[in-house]
Amino acid sequence: MTSTLTPVPLSERLLAIWRDVLETHQVDVGGLSVDxxxxxxxxxxxxxxxxxxxxxxxxxxxxxxxxxIETQSIADLARAIVEIDPAAATR
Structure with missing residues (x-):
């Protein structure tokens, strides 16, 4: 039986990184979202x-x-990262 796991979207992976780093520094992440x-x-x-x-x-x-500095949201950052390296969307 093969696994059909759906990859986590890049914006969600970035959100997890932001949350982890901000929580480590005791920054409130209550309103943090990809948009x-x-x-x-x-x-x-x-x-x-x-x-x-x-x-x-x-x-x-x-x-x-x-x-x-140029991006306003995690979703914007995800798009910028894909422009830098298109393969990042599927890693």
Whole structure:
């Protein structure tokens, strides 16, 4: 019997990374969603660096820091990552 697991969408994987990092730093993640406005979180640059490192480790894409500034949501970030590396959507 073969498994037909559906891969987790990239935006959901990114959301999990954001939640994990923010919770580690005791940042409230109650309103965090893939379509939520990231600047409203007031995330600090050190957190963005940690999130970028996790994305590189977990997804295999080196996301430039300016991409985090240019994107408004995790969904936007997922689209930007796919532009950088189309294979990231299926990893």
């Amino acid at each position: 939520g406005d990231l600047p409203d979180l007031g995330t600090r640059s050190i957190l963005i660096i940690e999130i970028a490192m996790r994305i590189q480790r977990d997804i295999g894409v080196d996301v430039p820091l300016e991409t985090f």
